[in-house]
Amino acid sequence: MADTPHVTDPKRSGRGWRIAGIVLVVIVLLLVAAAIGLRMAFPPARISALLAEQVTAATGRVFRIDGDLSIRLLPTIAVRAEDVALANAQWGSRPDMFRFRRAAFEVSLRDLLDRRIRILSIEVDGADVLLETDGAGRYNWQMAPRAPSTGNASAPPLALDRLVLSQVHIGYRDAGKGTSSEIDIESLELQARADLDRLTAALRLGPQHWTVEGDIGHPAMLLAGTDEWPFNLRFATGGALMTANGSMGVGPRTGTLSARLTVRADNTRALSQLPQLSKFAAALPMPVEASADLQRNRDEWRFDALTLSLAGQLMKGRVTWMATQPTASLDVALSGAEIDLGKWGVGRSASKPASAETGSRKPVFGDVPLITFESLPPFALRIALGVDRLTVPGLPMLSGVKARAVSEKGRLTIEPVSFGAAGGEIKGSLSIASSHGAAPRTEVQLTARSLSVDALDELWSGGKQFKGGRASLAAKLSMTGRTPRSLAASSNGDVQFSVRDVALAGRAAALDRGIVARLVDVLLPKQASREDLVVQCAVARLPLRNGVAPIDRSIAMETRQIAVAAIGQVDLAKQTIELEFRPRVKKGLDLNPGSLVQLMLLKGPLESPELSIDPKGTVRQAATYGVAAATGGLSLLAPALLGDAGVATDCGLDGGAAKGGKASQPEGRKFRLLRPFESMR
Template sequence: MDTTAPTESSQPPARRWLSRPWRIARNVAIGIVAVLFLVWLVLFITKGRFLKHPFESIAGKLTGRAVTVRGDFQLYFAPLQIKFYAERFTIANPQWATRPNLFQAQRIDTRIAPLSLLFGKRRLYWLDLTGGAVDLEWNGAHTANTWTFGDNKKGGKPLDLPRIDRATVAGTGVRYLDSQMRLLADLKIDTITSTDARIGKAVGLQGTGRIRDTPFRLVARLLSPDATVNRGKNQLTLRAWAANNVIDVAGTLPSIADVEGVPLQTRARGRNLAELLGIIDVAIPITRTYALKAQLVKSGNAYKFTQLSGTFGDSDLAGRLTVTNGDRLTLDSVLATRSLDIVDAAPFIGYNPDIVAAKGAVAAAAATGAAPQRILPDAALPIATMQVFDATLKWTIGVVKSRNVPISDVDLTLALDRGRLVLSPLTFAMARGHVASDIVFDTRQRPAADRYDIRLSPTPMGRLLAGYGVDEAGTSGTIKGRIQLNGRGDTIHDSLAGASGRIAFIMPQGSFWTRNVQLSELDLGTFVQKMFEHRLKEPVKINCGLIGFTVRGGVAAADPILIDTQKNVILGRGGFSFKDESLDLAFRADGKRFSLISGQSPVGLNGYFAKPGIAVISPQLVGRAGAGLALGLFASPLAAVLAFVDVGDAKSAACGPVLAGATAGAQRTTSGKPRDDVGTGTTAKTDDGKRLGTDRNPKRKKVLGIF
């Protein structure tokens, strides 16, 4: 037997062919391993520092941003993990951004899982980040942001955070800028320490910023940091302090800087709601302390507050509000109030409600710059602000809590368009009557062109006066009226101080309590007679009445004041001034029947709007009393009474012109003759400043006015 081993030349050709590729593969594998080992060895020895510039170039191409390392750089296997170390590392922002870098760090030291760079989600075994800074910014058109790489219009890719098993992040801050909202925030992040890819506890943030021109400070907590790192939902709470207001926001965001379409629960409280809205350049009347909550959803450039509810002062508020931040800031709101305290309504005419509540209307008017003893506020309209935003408002109010006048069912529609403010219609129920008004403040004209048109439907006088201590029972008289004025001015006082127009209140047929009427008529005989007969509450019948004024240049003159009752004709002269709020009126009752003891003298109404006075003992009454005393001394006691006798020669009024609200020139007696005992709607003064009387018949037996 031949036991000699076969040589290579003696092997079959097929076996020789199979062994050769094996050897080649073996040699190639050995070569690759040798090369890899050599690369590993070179990288390990050099720490890969020579790869700095290739790394910057490749990373820049992948991100579309400039990537630079201005300090030490290391990139090598240690031994099977990729070691990455960089000092003064930066990733640039797009050219349109206001800051040069999206991200920068004083130092990054990390270990990377090699295969995660090729397959699946990138993974870091550990990360040590020091002195980091992140810049999150939107462009002016809100179409691109700094944290999305590539072309935003073509669906750029946002920054994808890797999985990090262990991490320490210290001294890191975040800057957020939204130029469309004019919002800037600089935040510092608390030191973060994570293990097993879990941060666990909430991550705190705090910092300062500015929204529009208002500085603020805030604290926030990211309640779900692990989900945030893994690009999951982000549960966030935030509290900010700005302009004496505290704002709380809570919600879950799909990404850390994306609030689009996300419902956020918001709360705000502070001393004045006007200060809160003033942050976004919206002007509203000032309020007392408020507390509101709502759900906020951002949709494009619209911020929608729904399920709004809360209080301001002693009043409640509910509804919805949409703020649109377009070419012009626009507010659209629908609000409802069940109960509005009258003090909380004071700001709508320019008063500070806190001053009204503590010191009254006169003090509140003085705080606006009004002269002493005036009640019309001198608070100027916020012209500049009114011209930079537009608004629509529909506001309904159930009841207005008032001490004197019962007001309810308020329905207000407001429109502000480039400085032209229109309250139309503004309606409400008052003492079982109805008031409808249309008010315009047009600040496009300088000074503002203002128009007041206020209409009072027939309203029971007993109910209307009940709040002032007049019992309602026994009074069936009603009153209706209209105020039409046009003026110029940026305050209510200025607009009325130069206003022109007409004021008229009409009293159709009805009844009024004797004790309320006879005293104003100063018919002492009838009053005393009824008092002794215990008939003080017997109503006096009113045939018709008109309290009319013609207003010229802020001065209102009686035109006419004429009330025809069953037994008397009440006449009034004089007027009042919106300029200095002075009152100078006289009322006189002429009897239609004989009255034994009648003052036959005007009752004066003087003083100011804030502090009116009644002059019951007028010069005419004093003169008549003097005459009676003289007759009593030199004639007989009976003669003294004659000075107070009213022979009852008053001419009844034709109610047609009265009920039509006609001026004095159109008034007639029941016989159809023009009346010569009513004012002409004008006032005049002598050169020495004394008022002139307007009585066209100075020889009349009874002086009807004190002017």
């Protein structure tokens, strides 16, 4: 039997559609009624008041919405407000801590019905934020939640899921120090996560643009003020990268900080925008790499376990900055294994040849200030430095360098300073003091013992002037002025220099090069062999008074054959020299005195004096040397150096200023070298 086809009842089908339509209309009416009810229950004014109440309770500051307020109720409550403000601390410099031009809030409806505030998102466009401290340990971002009324539960902390900022200006003001700084946030997004919130931002610091990304603690932790606020951030800009990983104290511990910092910069432009480095960034050799453990406690900033690499050269140490006013101070302790100052642009290049233009010689002492107190930092600065091997262009390798410098209250002291150089030892000190706008007064002490002349000559002339020998130097000077010229012209004190057992490296080289080598070469007898050209001892003592050193045989030298003394004057004020050199023959050496130059003149500017032979001196007779012959061929120099000055060794220096004492003899006695030469006056 065939199946009977099913036939739909048109009346039943139409009735179903009518029922569905009625249900839909009822649902719409219910939704409209709910919307109307919600609007009646939570009108914009009430939402604004409820939001202001919750924020005010959570922060202890008055929160206001002064502009228009629009609301969207479903599916969440979205509030768009204009002219939003949060009051500043009572002691603040202006009424509001921040002001927003436009702000959009999206609030959880379910939490709101339970009288809780859970902000799903905040979007702010155009904001002006002021962060400040009064200099007495109070900060305007320290919030003080209001105590709840009796019988009421305390207001719950705000919960924030997402924050978006654009075009935000943030200023920081330190009333105690009278300083301020600014930063502009072009964009910022903060996304809530379980443990730490994710932060990404683009900001501008001066003309420099930076990007920031990383993780930070929840904003509610800052408002609560009862815990550490953690952060792990990365800051980057063109040519620079910085990271900071640690935590910041909040609430009662505001002003404390603990973090691991790293910095890398390939150019000075990025670091020059940082307030604390702007004055020094231009002088930093690039690239710069640094890392340190930062511990801050109020005004004390400690950078421990510091590693600092400048232009690839590594130093280690620590830095402590005390921001206490008015006695701020910076303590630095650094040490390194091997440092080449040439890589930092200090000193002349060792490979750069000297200028051959004799017509454009510069004075020995110029008019460019060596140091100005205005260039020193306004705070107390203490630096302790130690370097195993230090290379300074134009100087021999320095070893075991130790120095301590202190700058404070118009005084710079570098003491002590010690290092090894050219096989010898050098020690010294420097003190510069200024007061009431007067020219600085400089005190210098320097002692150098047993320096290798061979090593010094190799460095400065390629070993073409002298061979072998040892040199010593002792100086004690006081000077007044700002420039090398004024310092030289006002110098008072004594400078003593001695050389022993140094050989001239050939006549051709001597005549072509240094003035000292030329002088020795001309004074020595022409028939002497090269092997005989050895200066057994040379001594120079400059008793400076106001930049002028009268020379009365206090410059002298002795070879195996002759001894030479000088009479004249060295004038550092005028930067001139005028000396007469007279040689004497030693007995028993089969040397004809008539073969010697009788009188040699060294005269002219310090940078380029000229040698000449006095024609009158050449006609003296050999009998002039009779007094010298009475010495029996023994040293003319050594016994004369003892003279009235007391016991002396090492060509007569070690008993004087080399030991830190005065080089001059007792009062009323004249220090005279080469007494056998008095008949030559």
